[in-house]
Each structure stands twice: as C-alpha cells, then as structure tokens.
Ligand SMILES: Cc1cc2nc3c(=O)[nH]c(=O)nc-3n(C[C@H](O)[C@H](O)[C@H](O)COP(=O)(O)OP(=O)(O)OC[C@H]3O[C@@H](n4cnc5c(N)ncnc54)[C@H](O)[C@@H]3O)c2cc1C
C-alpha cells in the first residue's frame with residue numbers, strides 16, 4: 121500500500137496546478153492520470169477550436185473584402201491543409217504541456233485510473249491501493265450525448281473527433297446552440313461546410329438577456345440556419361451520412377441529409393465512475409460532491425474538487441485557479457483558506473463574439489431587485505464598428521442604483537473579448553460607472569460605444 125500526503129486525481133489543467141500548489145507545502149504528492157495527457161484545453165478544447173476558428177475567420181474576411189472595394193479573387197479553402205495546420209499547431213500546444221510535465225518526478229506520478237474504495241483510500245483497476253491524507257478530485261468532463269443522437273452511428277462526432285478529420289466534410293448538422301455548437305458550427309460554415317444548427321429551449325450560448333438573444337438569433341441566421349428551439353423528429357444513419365427530419369421555421373416537415381452529426385449538447389463531469397458511493401461524501405442531485413466554491417472543500421473535509429469535475433464554472437482559467445486553491449488547501453489541511461476567486465468572465469469566440477461578465481441578468485434581478493439600473497448600446501450606431509464593417513451587436517451593463525457599482529454585463533459584438541476584460545477588471549477593482557467615465561477614451565475606437573452606454577447608465581443609477 122502506497123501512502124501519500126496528497127493524491128491529485130487527474131492531470132489536466134486543474135490537476136496540474138493542484139499538484140504544483142500542493143508541492144509547495146509537502147514533498148509527498150501523487151498525481152494520478154492514465155492519460156491521454158496534455159489537458160482537454162490543449163488536446164481537444166480551447167486550442168484546436170480556436171485554430172479552426174482562425175482559419176474560418178480568415179476565409180470569411182477575405183470573402184467580405186469586396187465591401188471595401190478590395191478583391192481577393194476566388195477564395196479557395198483547402199480542407200486538408202486547414203486540418204493539417206489545426207493538428208500541427210495543436211500538437212505544439214500539447215507538447216508544451218507534456219514538456220512541462222517532464223519536470224514532475226516519476227515517483228510523484230501514477231499513470232492509472234483510480235476510484236475511491238473509502239474516504240481515504242483509492243484503488244487502480246489492477247488493485248493497487250493508495251492511502252492519502254487528503255485528495256483533490258480534478259477529473260474533468262466529457263461530452264454528454266443525448267440518446268437520440270446515437271442513432272447517427274458512425275456519423276456521430278463530438279469535438280474530440282472533429283479535430284481528427286483529415287479534411288473538411290461537405291455538410292454537418294450541429295446539435296446544441298451552446299458555446300461549442302456556436303463556435304464550431306460557425307467556423308465550419310465559414311470554411312464552406314453546409315451547416316444547420318439545432319438548439320433546445322431557445323437558448324443561444326450563455327446569453328441571459330432576451331434582447332441580446334434576439335440580436336444574436338438574427339445575426340447568426342443571416343449567416344447559416346440556426347433554430348435555437350428545434351423540433352427534430354428523427355435521426356438515422358444512412359450509407360453515406362446521417363438523415364435528420366425536423367420542422368422548419370414555416371412549420372413544414374423537412375428531411376435533410378448530412379455527412380456528419382456533431383453533438384455539442386453539453387458536458388458531464390467525470391465523477392460517475394469514481395466510486396463516490398464508497399465514500400461518505402454528500403452528493404447533489406446530479407451526483408456531484410457538494411463543495412464550497414471558495415475553498416473547493418467537499419463535505420468530507422480532506423476531499424477537494426476542482427475544474428470541470430465540479431461543474432461550477434467549466435472554463436480553463438477557473439480550472440487553473442480552482443486547482444491552485446484546492447492543492448494548497450489539501451496540503452495545508454486543517455488550515456483551509458478561501459480563494460482568491462475572480463469576477464466571472466466567459467467569452468464565446470463566435471463572430472460577433474459573446475461575452476458575459478459578473479452577475480448574469482437573472483442573478484442581478486434576484487440579488488438587487490428594485491435596486492439596479494441597466495443601459496444598452498447597439499453597435500449599429502458605433503463609428504469604429506461601421507468603419508470596420510462590423511457594426512452588428514448589442515451590449516448591456518447592469519449597475520447598482522445609488523452607488524453606481526458595476527454588477528454585470530452581456531456583450532454580443534465585435535471584439536467583445538477586449539471590452540469584457542476591461543469590464544471584468546473594473547468590476548474586480550470595484551469601480552463604479554462614474555469611475556469608468558473618468559477614464560480616457562481615444563477616437564475612433566469601440567470603447568467609445570462603452571462610454572455612450574455608461575453615460576446613459578450614469579443618468580439612470
Ligand atoms: C471544444 C472545447 C472548447 C473549449 N474552449 C475553451 C475556451 O476557449 N476557453 C476556456 O476557458 N475554456 C474552454 N473550454 C473548457 C476548458 O477546456 C475546460 O474547462 C478545462 O480544460 C477543464 O480542465 P480540467 O482540468 O477540469 O479537465 P481536463 O483537462 O479534462 O483534465 C481531467 C483529467 O482527469 C483525468 N481523469 C479522468 N478520470 C480519471 C480517473 N478516474 N483517474 C485518474 N485520472 C482521471 C483525465 O484523463 C484528464 O487528463 C473548452 C472545452 C471544449 C470541450
């Protein structure tokens with residue numbers, strides 16, 4: 121039986137930071153992962169998706185060049201070379217992670233999957249047992265595939281598979297108008313793939329505001345068919361692809377054939393095969409250990425949970441922050457301290473981009489009912505956006521009345537990633553609408569749109 125001070129289950133982004141952070145306090149840390157190593161972010165997530173989007177946006181802007189009187193000739197997308205670059209660059213990012221892992225001593229690593237046999241004991245598939253004073257669960261998540269989609273058989277793809285295609289398909293039906301569906305669906309469309317995107321319940325990405333959702337709906341639909349509240353009656357595999365029957369926006373029953381079905385219907389935490397039933401952990405209705413968001417501590421005081429495994433904020437920077445906090449607290453037990461956590465920030469790399477910062481609209485209503493003001497700005501009025509030919513989108517900011525404290529923001533617009541950071545950093549510094557208005561604004565820049573919105577918000581708070 122191996123005995124360690126801290127066992128970290130999972131060597132992804134959360135597990136690696138948990139390991140390093142625990143190692144600052146004790147020499148006895150075991151990092152457990154059967155692989156594939158290299159992190160979800162670098163292998164099949166953030167990085168390959170952004171590489172595909174970069175190719176797609178290049179093709180798109182070349183096609184749009186004509187509006188400036190610039191002709192780029194006939195645009196050709198070489199699917200093989202697009203996918204080769206995606207994989208080559210992706211491999212570079214993965215190798216960087218693996219090189220970083222090479223500095224971890226062999227004695228600190230175990231390349232096997234483990235599950236709990238009791239609160240302090242883990243076991244590998246071949247029966248090896250590990251006794252740990254404290255344990256960090258950092259096992260990530262995997263795609264959640266609704267049963268109906270399995271009828272697509274060999275034609276069913278998830279994000280992992282998409283990046284392994286050696287060339288671009290002719291057509292793809294995408295299920296899920298969430299973050300992955302929007303990013304990959306639009307990218308495929310811009311690369312010349314025939315795309316149809318189906319969502320559920322009217323949702324579009326993480327957008328909570330009804331007006332912004334409508335703006336996004338119209339904007340995306342001008343580019344490719346997106347039904348966020350689809351009625352799909354049949355999915356079936358054919359000899360050469362997948363056939364989907366659905367009700368179109370005019371209420372007609374339509375059947376369409378595609379090369380592949382991409383399921384982007386959410387992800388589920390990898391906690392269901394961890395033997396949690398052998399522990400005394402309290403689980404929520406989804407079978408996920410109940411935990412404290414600031415300390416990452418579960419109901420059993422020596423067990424912590426970080427990253428996608430806890431399903432709280434399944435984003436890369438949150439996984440890394442949570443790993444750091446969980447690793448430190450696991451190693452310093454019983455000296456458990458909170459945070460630091462940052463202002464919630466999420467960005468969808470669609471075009472226009474979608475960004476959410478701070479509290480969501482429903483949370484503002486719940487926590488500040490009758491004590492908040494909101495103002496909106498339409499990018500169609502914005503000089504810089506017009507100059508760039510990117511004058512579509514809507515943003516809203518919520519602030520507390522009286523104090524003028526910034527509460528939350530939703531942006532659907534050009535380069536939202538930068539405006540969102542500006543707002544997140546301002547919220548973290550507890551700045552008010554007035555503080556932001558006292559900052560310099562150059563001309564002509566997108567930030568001038570933010571200033572117009574803030575002036576209106578200042579009148580309302
Ligand atoms: C297509 C896509 C695009 C994304 N784009 C972005 C983006 O642009 N920006 C962003 O912030 N986030 C993005 N994300 C989300 C981000 O990738 C994740 O939030 C992050 O990678 C989660 O890290 P993690 O450490 O929790 O999980 P992972 O990196 O998945 O690590 C979990 C590890 O646990 C191991 N493991 C599982 N079970 C066991 C077991 N029983 N025993 C031992 N080891 C085990 C696995 O092998 C794995 O190595 C994207 C995700 C996807 C899928």
Ligand SMILES: NC(=O)c1ccc[n+]([C@@H]2O[C@H](COP(=O)([O-])OP(=O)(O)OC[C@H]3O[C@@H](n4cnc5c(N)ncnc54)[C@H](O)[C@@H]3O)[C@@H](O)[C@H]2O)c1
Nearest residue numbers: 296297298299300301318319320323384385386434467468
């Ligand atoms: N840019 C980024 O930061 C980025 C990019 C990709 C992924 N991610 C992370 O990965 C997570 C998972 O992404 P995701 O897009 O899979 O999940 P998601 O939760 O964002 O979206 C899933 C969508 O699928 C829809 N859906 C569920 N069942 C459906 C069905 N049967 N038919 C049609 N639609 C259905 C849901 O309504 C939802 O809108 C995200 O929550 C995010 O945290 C982040």
